[in-house]
Amino acid sequence: MRQLVVLSGKGGTGKTSVTAAFAHLASEGEYADKFIVADADVDAANLELVLQPQLLEEQEFKGGQVAVINQDTCAFCGECQDVCRFDAIDYTDGLYAVDPIACDGCAACVYQCSTESIAMYEQVVGKFYVSNGRYSPLYHANLYPGQDNSGKLVTLVKQRARLQALDEDRVFVIVDGPPGIGCPVISATSGADLVLIVAEPTISGVHDMHRVLQTVQHFGVQAIVCINKADVYPDGADEIESFCEVNGIQTVGRIPFDLTVTSAMVEGEPVTAFHPEAPASMAISTIWAEVLESLLEGEV
Amino acid sequence: MQIVTASGKGGTGKTTVATSLALIAAEQDSVRFLDCDVEAPNAGLFLEPVLDARKEVGILIPQVDEETCTYCGKCAEVCQFHAIAVVGKKTLVFPELCHGCGSCTLVCPENAITEHLNVMGVLEGGSTPEQIDFAQGVMNVGEPMAVPIIRELKKWIPDSSSEIEIWDAPPGASCPVVETIRGADFALLVTEPTPFGLHDLKQVAEIVKELDIPAGVVINRDGIGDSAVEAYCEDSALPILIRIPMERRIAEAIASGKLLLEAAPEYRPDFEAMLKTIVAEVSA
Amino acid sequence: MKLAISISGKKLSSPFDARFGRAAAFCIVDTETGKWEAFDNPALSASGGAGVQASQFVAEHGAEAVASGAFGPNAFDTLDAANVEMYLAPGNKAHTAAEVLEMFKAGQLPKAEAATHEGHHGGSH
Structure with a gap:
């Protein structure tokens, strides 16, 4: 069983958009009933807008804890505010209260409170879902706005997807990853067999591709690169390709800028299903074939 | 504003x-x-911008003085993130789990914990x-x-x-x-x-x-x-x-x-x- | 010797759980007398650092060895510091804790000399 993560x-x-198209293409190929899709971008979970899942299971996701001050026993000493390094204790109208958004859940205040007036409470910070996606089982989640612990939720989504894949002898899991290079990205990358980086040939896109590439390599996972909206700035696309060549990273194709991708999104369909002949669809099909080959190398 | x-x-x-x-x-x-x-x-x-100012930043993580530590385990008990563990005659710190809250330092009865900066990134400043x-x-x-x-x-x-x-x-x-x-x-x-x-x-x-x-x-x-x-x-x-x-x-x-x-x-x-x-x- | 086995139930006949930090429970069995006790894993719901917490837990309960499917770097370091030996049991087939115990007694379980994988980064951030 192999895991592909798209970053x-x-x-x-x-x-x-690329991940959704991969799910569609996989469903039309040799491994039609042999894969699972997971959306690991839990604070901007958009894959479901295209894969239109029918919900099978829904679970509350409990994140970290937050401190709550019992106002009846509080002695107003302010010690909690002194020890809090997250500026999470507000003092207004003579009362101390914890700002749950700022609270890191460290409980330093709990142990310093002389009247034992502070306790930790577990918070429901999101929801975890198992669904029948349009093309495969879909594991996804929704982290409530402003919440912490996205990495843990990413891990849960991936773990559950992986377990089903192992149970049912499925061949691969496709994971739609989050942006950035921090905690949720590290959680998404951990355990992956292959990372596909969707790069954009803009000055920002190139800069950020370098950072995510370093991150993926830092954790010892193999990365390959495709270039989206490649014709918007061909110089940038060339720069990406030559960088990859010098550094021994496989590039697997260019996707042209194509508004069909947006039209497909509005219709709630992967672009390859919406309009298979569109330039972007054709390019993604070619890329999928290469990605699949790299993913299954040595496995099947 | x-x-x-x-x-x-x-x-x-x-x-x-x-x-x-x-x-x-x-x-x-x-x-x-x-x-x-x-x-x-x-x-x-x-x-x-021309970036001419630079500062390393991160969080303060604990360092345990083996001489004064009595392995009482209070630090590990209060750490919500399991970033510090006491096993037998050893105290282990796991920097990547630490949130830098300082709770362990505060509860240590022997004052055996000092904190040092664990660098996580840099700030850079200048003028455009x-x-x-x-x-x-x-x-x-x-x-x-x-x-x-x-x-x-x-x-x-x-x-x-x-x-x-x-x-x-x-x-x-x-x-x-x-x-x-x-x-x-x-x-x-x-x-x-x-x-x-x-x-x-x-x-x-x-x-x-x-x-x-x-x-x-x-x-x-x-x-x-x-x-x-x-x-x-x-x-x-x-x-x-x-x-x-x-x-x-x-x-x-x-x-x-x-x-x-x-x-x-x-x-x-x-x-x-x-x-x-x-x-x-x-x-x- | 006291051996801790990661399991997904609360009995010696419960299925072996190949995960260590996130195992549902631990069965701690005396390999000489066969006397055993099962404990819920307190680290199951930890935001992060499950490996560290689970390691401390089994060490505090007197385990001198652990059999599990895999040990991350934090679990490895903690168990190693606590002088708890780590043994790897196969996780690809369904076994009961009792079967893992028999394999251990028969000397069929290899010893883990290093962490078996990268950190999971369960991510309490």
């Missing part, structure tokens, strides 16, 4:  | 809008620009050709936590006399975004009129509402997609401050590192009007 560094390069 | 640009969805043009807004604002006021997208900081590529006071946070590759770097960046104000501050937020809607938005006077939500843009705009609009910060919307790539973003803004009483149409020449210019107002100076009046609206709204 980008910079947001909005087209990760989700 | 602090204006934050946020979007939910990545790649909608936060930095494009923030940098051009800074340019307009700098014509009249002193401006400070903070790139809070520490995982993927890009604003500097457009504003081209337009005299914009610029600073950015850059998280080290492999580090998981962006929030401490954003927190330090917002506190790193060698010169706090700027009349207008512009904070460019990371994408998404989780803790790093909240850390950036906290304390702003106005939130400029940059979106694109697509289902993805709308879905993620809603997430970030909810944060802004919870933090009780007035907000307005910029619709970028106007003309693509559908009209659902517009309908949502109307329903939620979010004013649409500027529409920037989808034009290939703009996309190409920005791709090559040009500022929006360099590529399309005809939007200058719109940006001026937007700044006026924001200033009026905040001052009211």
Whole structure:
């Protein structure tokens, strides 16, 4: 069983549109009933808008804890505010209260409170879903706005997807990753067999591709690169390709800028299903064939 | 006055809008620009500051003095993140699990714990050709936590006399975004009129509402997609401050590192009007 | 010797759980007398650092060896510091804790000399 994770560094390069198209293409190929899709971009979970899942299972996701001050026993000493390194204790109208958004859940205040007036409470910070996606089982989640613990939710989504894939002898899992290079990206990358970076040939896109590439390599996972909206700035696309060549990273194709991708999104369909002959669809099909080959290398 | 640009969805043009807004604002006021997208900081590529100040930042992690430690285990007991463990006659610290809260130091009865900086990234600052006071946070590759770097960046104000501050937020809607938005006077939500843009705009609009910060919307790539973003803004009483149409020449210019107002100076009046609206709204 | 086995139930006949930090429970069995006790894994719901917490837990309960499917770097370091030996049991087939115990007694379980994988980064950030 192999895990493919789609990343980008910079947001909005087209990760989700590419992932959705991969799910569609996989469903038309040799491994039609042999894969699972997971959406690991839990604070901007857009894959479901295209894969139109029918919900099978829904679970509350409990994140970290937050401190709550019991106002009846509080002695107003202010010690909690002194020890809090997250500026999470507000003092207004003579009362101390915890700002749950700023609270890191460290409980330092709990142990310092002389009247034992502070306790930790677990918070529901999101929802975890298992669905029948349009083309395969879909594992996804929704982190409530402003919440912490996205990495843990990413791990949960991936773990559950992986377990089903192992149970049912499925061949691969396709994971739509989050932007950036931090905690959720590291969680998404951990355990992956292959990372596809969807790069954008803009000055920002190139900069961020370098950072995500370093991150993926830092964790010892193999990365390959495709270039989206390649014709918007061909110089940038050339720069990406020559960089990859020098550094021994496989590039697997260019996707042209194509508004069909947006039209497909509005219709709630992967672009390859919406309009298979569109330039972007044709390019993604070619890329999928290469990605699949790299992913399954030595496995099947 | 602090204006934050946020979007939910990545790649909608936060930095494009923030940098051009800074340019307009700098014509009249002193401006400070903070790139809070520490995982993927890009604003500097457009504003081209000369970076001459630098500071390593991170969190304070415990160091246990083996001589004075009695292995009582109190530190491990209070650590919510299991970043410190006492087993037998050993105390182990796991830096990557530590949140730097200092709880272990406070409870240690022997004062055997001292703290030292675990560097997670750098802050860099300088001035742009337009005299914009610029600073950015850059998280080290492999580090998981962006929030401490954003927190330090917002506190790193060698010169706090700027009349207008512009904070460019990371994408998404989780803790790093909240850390950036906290304390702003106005939130400029940059979106694109697509289902993805709308879905993620809603997430970030909810944060802004919870933090009780007035907000307005910029619709970028106007003309693509559908009209659902517009309908949502109307329903939620979010004013649409500027529409920037989808034009290939703009996309190409920005791709090559040009500022929006360099590529399309005809939007200058719109940006001026937007700044006026924001200033009026905040001052009211 | 006291051996801890990661399991997904609360009995010696419960299925072996190949995960260590996130195992549902641990069965701690005396390999000489066969006497056993099962404990819920307190680290199951940890935001992060499950490997560290689970390691401390089994060490505190007197385990001198652990059999599990895999040990991350933090679990490895903690168990190693606590002088708890680590043994790898195969996780690809369904076994009960009792079967794992028999394999251990028969000397069929290889010893883990290093962490078996990168950190999971369960991510409480």
